[in-house]
Amino acid sequence: MSSAPAAPPPPPKDTFTVVFDGKPIEVPKNLNLIDAAKLAGLDIPHFCYHPRLSVVGQCRMCLVEIDGMPKIQAACAVPLREGLSVKTTTEKVISSRAATMEFLLINHPLDCPICDQAGECTLQDNSFGYGQQLSNYDEAKRQFPTFDRTMIGPHVVADMTRCIQCTRCIRFTQEIAGTSELTFLDRGGRTLVWTHDGQPLANDWSGCAADVCPVGALTVLEFRFRSRVWYLHKTKSVCPGCNVGCNVSIESKDDVVYRFLPRLNTAVNDYWLCDHGRFLSESLNTRDVHKASIREGNDVRDAIVPVAIERAAREIRAVIEETGPSGLFFLGSAHLSNEENFLLRKLADHLACPNRDVVVDKSRVRKIKSQTEWVEGDDAAPNFRGARDMGLSPAKNGFGLDAVLSAKASPEVIVVADAGFAAFADDPEKVAQLRRARFLVVAARNGNALTRSADVVLPAASLSEKEGTFTNVQGRVQKFERAFLPKPPVRAHWEHLLMLATALGYGDRNWTPSDLLRQIAGEVPGYGAVKEQELEGGALLKKGDFAWAGAL
Amino acid sequence: MQPILTKRVGKPNSRSIETYLADGGYAAVKKVLTGGWTPEQVTDEVKKSGLRGRGGAGFPTGVKWGFIPKDTKGKPVYLLCNADESEPGTFKDRLLMEQDPHQLIEAMVVSSYAIKCRTAYIYIRGEFYLGARVLDEAVAEAYAKGYLGENILGSGYSLDITVHRGAGAYICGEETGLIESLEGKRGQPRIKPPFPAVSGAFAAPTIVNNVETLCCVTHIINNGAEWFTKIGRNEKNTGPKLYCISGHVNRPGVYEAEMGLQLKDLIFGDAYARGMKGGRKVKAVIPGGASANMLTAAEIEDCPLDFDGVAAKGSMLGSAAIIVMNEDTCIVEAAQNLSKFFSHESCGQCTPCREGTPWLYKVLTRIEEGEGRTEDIDLLQRICNQMANGMTICVFSDAAIAPPLSSVTKFRQEYEHHVQHKRCQVGARAALVTA
Numbered sequence: 002m003s004s005a006p007a008a009p010p011p012p013p014k015d016t017f018t019v020v021f022d023g024k025p026i027e028v029p030k031n032l033n034l035i036d037a038a039k040l041a042g043l044d045i046p047h048f049c050y051h052p053r054l055s056v057v058g059q060c061r062m063c064l065v066e067i068d069g070m071p072k073i074q075a076a077c078a079v080p081l082r083e084g085l086s087v088k089t090t091t092e093k094v095i096s097s098r099a100a101t102m103e104f105l106l107i108n109h110p111l112d113c114p115i116c117d118q119a120g121e122c123t124l125q126d127n128s129f130g131y132g133q134q135l136s137n138y139d140e141a142k143r144q145f146p147t148f149d150r151t152m153i154g155p156h157v158v159a160d161m162t163r164c165i166q167c168t169r170c171i172r173f174t175q176e177i178a179g180t181s182e183l184t185f186l187d188r189g190g191r192t193l194v195w196t197h198d199g200q201p202l203a204n205d206w207s208g209c210a211a212d213v214c215p216v217g218a219l220t221v222l223e224f225r226f227r228s229r230v231w232y233l234h235k236t237k238s239v240c241p242g243c244n245v246g247c248n249v250s251i252e253s254k255d256d257v258v259y260r261f262l263p264r265l266n267t268a269v270n271d272y273w274l275c276d277h278g279r280f281l282s283e284s285l286n287t288r289d290v291h292k293a294s295i296r297e298g299n300d301v302r303d304a305i306v307p308v309a310i311e312r313a314a315r316e317i318r319a320v321i322e323e324t325g326p327s328g329l330f331f332l333g334s335a336h337l338s339n340e341e342n343f344l345l346r347k348l349a350d351h352l353a354c355p356n357r358d359v360v361v362d363k364s365r366v367r368k369i370k371s372q373t374e375w376v377e378g379d380d381a382a383p384n385f386r387g388a389r390d391m392g393l394s395p396a397k398n399g400f401g402l403d404a405v406l407s408a409k410a411s412p413e414v415i416v417v418a419d420a421g422f423a424a425f426a427d428d429p430e431k432v433a434q435l436r437r438a439r440f441l442v443v444a445a446r447n448g449n450a451l452t453r454s455a456d457v458v459l460p461a462a463s464l465s466e467k468e469g470t471f472t473n474v475q476g477r478v479q480k481f482e483r484a485f486l487p488k489p490p491v492r493a494h495w496e497h498l499l500m501l502a503t504a505l506g507y508g509d510r511n512w513t514p515s516d517l518l519r520q521i522a523g524e525v526p527g528y529g530a531v532k533e534q535e536l537e538g539g540a541l542l543k544k545g546d547f548a549w550a551g552a553l
Numbered sequence: 554m555q556p557i558l559t560k561r562v563g564k565p566n567s568r569s570i571e572t573y574l575a576d577g578g579y580a581a582v583k584k585v586l587t588g589g590w591t592p593e594q595v596t597d598e599v600k601k602s603g604l605r606g607r608g609g610a611g612f613p614t615g616v617k618w619g620f621i622p623k624d625t626k627g628k629p630v631y632l633l634c635n636a637d638e639s640e641p642g643t644f645k646d647r648l649l650m651e652q653d654p655h656q657l658i659e660a661m662v663v664s665s666y667a668i669k670c671r672t673a674y675i676y677i678r679g680e681f682y683l684g685a686r687v688l689d690e691a692v693a694e695a696y697a698k699g700y701l702g703e704n705i706l707g708s709g710y711s712l713d714i715t716v717h718r719g720a721g722a723y724i725c726g727e728e729t730g731l732i733e734s735l736e737g738k739r740g741q742p743r744i745k746p747p748f749p750a751v752s753g754a755f756a757a758p759t760i761v762n763n764v765e766t767l768c769c770v771t772h773i774i775n776n777g778a779e780w781f782t783k784i785g786r787n788e789k790n791t792g793p794k795l796y797c798i799s800g801h802v803n804r805p806g807v808y809e810a811e812m813g814l815q816l817k818d819l820i821f822g823d824a825y826a827r828g829m830k831g832g833r834k835v836k837a838v839i840p841g842g843a844s845a846n847m848l849t850a851a852e853i854e855d856c857p858l859d860f861d862g863v864a865a866k867g868s869m870l871g872s873a874a875i876i877v878m879n880e881d882t883c884i885v886e887a888a889q890n891l892s893k894f895f896s897h898e899s900c901g902q903c904t905p906c907r908e909g910t911p912w913l914y915k916v917l918t919r920i921e922e923g924e925g926r927t928e929d930i931d932l933l934q935r936i937c938n939q940m941a942n943g944m945t946i947c948v949f950s951d952a953a954i955a956p957p958l959s960s961v962t963k964f965r966q967e968y969e970h971h972v973q974h975k976r977c978q979v980g981a982r983a984a985l986v987t988a
Contacts, residue, residue, distance in 0.1 A: 058744045059902040061944055072943025078744045100939035104908035137932055140915040166901060185739060185901065188722070190911035192901030 020086040034076045043089055046127045048215045049167040050077040060167050064097040065089050073097050102132035105165055108143040118217030120230040121544045145193055154202030157211050157219050161193045164218035170210040177370055180204040208279045212544055223280055224260040235541050236484035239471050241464050242278030243367040244378035246473030248538040251465050256485045258285040258465050266539035267372040289448035290460045306490050313457045314504035316440040320413040326354035330412035333393040334419035335361035335382035338469025340517035341495045342391040345418050351507040355399025359388035362424045378474045387472030406434045414440045426451035444497050460491040467493035469514045480536040557793045558768050559809045562652040568687050570694040573655035579700055581774040582662045586708035595667035601778035603791040608763030609871045611860035618668050620750035621758045628757040630670040636677040636764050637719050637726040640842035642874030645795035645807050646764035650684040654691035660767040663774055665712050668760050673714045676731050679721040688716045723898035727947050728761040741900045742947035786813025790859035800877035802826035816856040833879035841871025843891050844952030846959035883980040884964040885971050888956045889917040895953035906950035909940040913957055923975030930968045933961050
């Protein structure tokens, strides 16, 4: 006798049904209640909770009511379970939040007009959203005068009178940086955050301690009082500091870059950014090369870009006629985007020149903690891997940079697509080797030994002035956007390259980086599979803020 | 009642192991370890005795022990003796430790056996220098006589006890604050759950018991749970109890009596505090340490001093620290004094407590000094209500509001007098005109 086969057991559910204000919703089991509420479209106000830091439940702002629990509960500390019913709008919740806000504000200096955090301050936001306008506090406010306006490390300035004792910074140094410089001193109403024994807050990520600070207690010296944050324009970009490729937002105003903030990308830099990268933002504003120039003997004179390009194209044509394309050498750069390096390689292909290479400076190992692991890079530029992927290495019978520098090869014309390499372009011996060429074309933003000895110098844009993609050490292709246009006659590297290419009979003047990316996707193995979402990278953050990781 | 816990207190050389052994000491250890008792039997006996924690919360001790998971996943179990006796008005554990340390050590051996603990700690208040020294010596004696260490009395059971001195923080008497401090961290209470029985010291299952609670265990084992349940007012409030009485009474001190002693007997009884100093009237009584609500003179009538008896009066037995205030006590000053203590001792992690306790102190100071305004009295109540009932991680802030809130509720007229007349109604400062 046979019976009908038993129905397979339902697969184990990896979600809980949680009821928010009467509305049931399925949420992943491992979420914090505050993050789960976001899925339900609810913003539970909080200060001390941060998705990457341990839960301490001490700011008492995220109070909610839970069915079956008589007392009000801190949402961040309530473990999710099946059927959990959360109420966020009851009178008790509203009055408890208002109570916490009142307590937080009684000793907080209400001097937002002179506080640098204003505009991106969680205390301001939550006070506006959940506080009450009037305070019953009529006593002298607590101050920590000797702990204000004090550098506690090379980058971070402390104003402890503004601190709300949320311990995010302390937990950051303990749990992410692993350096534990910060601690609580004293107790009760006299509690303040400070460094152990006066040792500085000097780890590689010290700026993140200021990032996680929800108020103006920790700010970054380099940005402090430079601009009110609401004037800043945020642009999705990628840090140029190394090949980890941390997602950043370029914060700029009137074509000036004011700061980098990390942009959430759980697979790369998560919520973090190292100090080395963060403070490169300033360097994007520097420029020595404002105009194109052409050297005639010892005489260097300014030129308009088309004339300079035409001069370079003429030399290239001459070499091809005299010695053939093997007299040319195209040098790409790990600072350039995939699109730019791709265009350079395609130009070399078009001219049948096998001599091409890419240059990169090495740095000490830079590390950033993604959600799951440390990501490490040791290039001093963001895109060495991408440049190689684009084909910038010697082709058959061709030579590379080593051959030129060791005088084994002697190209007639050298095109250096970007001169932004200190270790390379400021080394007189290496420059002398390159200078053996009859004609040297260089695109650059800042002057160095290489630009000073070049025959044609083209004024090239900074990272903030152009768009494109970088491929990081993990092989992740990431898009960076343009924050503002370069000031003419400065152009993006790809524009210079495209002008040179069209002058030599390759390409279309109307191509844009997105056209080039489409070509890359069609030609370069692996690049066809890159998803738009991955290209975009992470969500924009403001200081003290976080976006819910699951929303990505 | 014949003293049980304080039997040897005051006897010559009471702290030496010879005195203790001569008085039948370590009988419970012998009985349990060599008499074939299983740990579960010990726990059951304690459960049957109805013993409730003497530290303040009155939680049944045997039930607490039962919360240790059956499978500890290879983790050790710790017993922590909470000897951080810091509640203002409480000085009973100090007496037990300084006068009869072996009673505690024996109890810890038996209790550790019950919860399968191999390493126990006595976390003693930093200021108890003498107690720590006495305990250190007593622990050494117990090791030397084989009541501690490897293979106690040949039973195969081993236990180590370490005496750990605190660094002077009231909050380290809160069990998770104590655990953090023992681990070498800042003394701050933890979020519960997980409760210490599941994840406590060094992330291992941990039981934290008060000194007096543990001392009771020895006598429960020696005399049986039934004997214990016969002491005390009813089956929910069993055993002997140490009462610390202080304030305006003739004979302040520690008195041992059955659980459920009448508060009036404690204050006026000949065996106890022998009445009010100078025959003054009682104005207010704090029945359970600074964290307990004040009782008025009317409320102390028929008030049995046990967990449920005092709770029925809207206060709590707490650590059984009875503070008696006479009619010349300015209640505002008393509340201000206690608020200063709480404001000093808040650990500072939760916003309502960190900010609320100094605020209460400031407002009370203003009223006491004649700078108060009528609305300040309502403000006090409002601040208190904003600090209580789940607004914080631990119950410190619920404790901190007890003196101001209960005194404002019960003695509001005295607050109003301060505001209107800018001086105290009674006491030394009543005649003093400020401002």
